[in-house]
Amino acid sequence: MLVPVGSLRRDGDLGIGDTAALRELVDWAGRCGLGFLQLLPINETGSDHSPYNAISSVALEPALIDLTALPELGADVIAAARDRATSTSGRTSADLIDYDLVKSVKRELLEIAFQRFWEKDRDSARGAAFEAFRDAEVGWLEDYCRFRWLMDREGRRETWDLWSINYNKPQKARDWIGTKRGQNPRAVDRELAYHAWVQWIAFTQWRELRQYAEDQDVLLMGDVPIGISYHSADVFFEPEWFDLAWSGGAPPERVFKDDAFAIKWGQNWGIPLYRWDVLEADDFRWWRRRIDKLTDVFHIFRIDHILGFYRIYGFPWRPQRNAEFLPLTADEARARTGGPLPGFMPRPDDTEENKMANLADGDKYLRVVLEAAGENEVVGEDLGAVPDYVRPHLRKIGIAGFKVCHWEVEEGPDGVEHPLPPEQYEECSFTTYATHDHPSMAAMWEEFRELLDSGDPDERRGAEWNLRILSEIAGLPVEKDGRSYPPYDRRIQWAQLEALLASGSRYAAFMITDLYRMTERFNIPGTVGGSNWRIRMPFTVNDMSRKEELAKEGGELATVIRKTNR
16 A cells, blocks of 8 residues: 555644554554555655655655654653644645755754753663764765754755855765854754764664564555656755756656646656666666665665656756747757757667667666665556566566556457456556546545536547556456446446456555545645645544444455465
């Protein structure tokens, strides 16, 4: 079951899900017989709060820390902070995560806890454990702490290209911090140590949670994006790995009806491209470190946009310039960029020779990932413009690619497209109806029903086709006129979920919103703000067992898992 950790709710939380809420969900999953919990990336996010735009490839998000587990904080301190936040805005219990409020409250409490630790526990066994963590993680932690310290000087902004000229370059930053440390070593050392301490707390909680889940026979599945944010500690302090002249993204797609730029030029994610030759000369140390830290926490991980290991769509401009390029012709755009236009990098799949070269690259890089993963399992999100060589190659090297049930169709003897029966999916695959970027099963069904009355014949035909395919997958009646599909209900839901779990795929996943027929959506690609990444569940994790109507769905899930031998 896929669930963003921050979306979970528990009794007494501070407006966001945390490791304590996830531990409660692990207990629930174990009782239901659920094999794994799929999470979104948990690395520390920047000002846009997108889990796919982290400020570090390693550092974990402090907002997900369970503060009640800190011995330096008493329940009274946490309760007082919660009361202050609630009386100020009343938003800690809202339907959406208020990141500014949550991060502010948690930062305040973490600083209180750290101050008490720094004054009383530095010479204790707990202090020794912290120093051991700092020594073991120095390869990434030291520069991360410097980056966070500089962010604090800049109003907690990660946009290093807008920082003071005193420290807006790596060496200038190191020198400047060194100068400040010379002037006030106790203060600077303490402030740098604070950020390291927060990461020690976060990694300790997540490592313990990984073991706890394993003991309950539940695996944790993580997510590693293909790229890293331009405004990250990695890009700032280790720029040698990245080609900052190019931004990664995806090719044009007409599916983004309300995004003229995505239709014309594609999606510009703003992630720097890699200098693969430089990475290779260093034995891919950056990637090995990234995977090593990921498997500290997760048993399985999904690579978001695994296609980027073969080739990636690049833009010769940053996303901030998208509006400038939107009205331009190709020739006009070339004049602005000095020649290059958006396209696949390092080469397109336009010839067999190029295809084989891209395949060879993907094979080389992904074998490094598999080697770094060790016994941990790897899943590849291979959706979008997929070259014909990718999926056979993923199967060959044992990486499960995606099977979105209603996209797996083939022409039948009647000359009509029908869904491939899920039980025929190859074992090395990961099947689902939707990812975090798509509507829930209930929302999808109802959106198609609404389009049956569309004045656009293409939309109407598309809705009829999708409802028929979804019905056939689940063994539900197919309405011949396309206009009598019933509203989404429990009968439709469980027919669909049973078909999913009965598939031949190694993994079968659904979103937590699917289990409760919710229509809320975690993210809408190509949009910023609004409710993206902010949805909170309308009930606590413990309510999933305590409340009869919620417990009923968990009981049905356990029954279907046993029935399908999952």
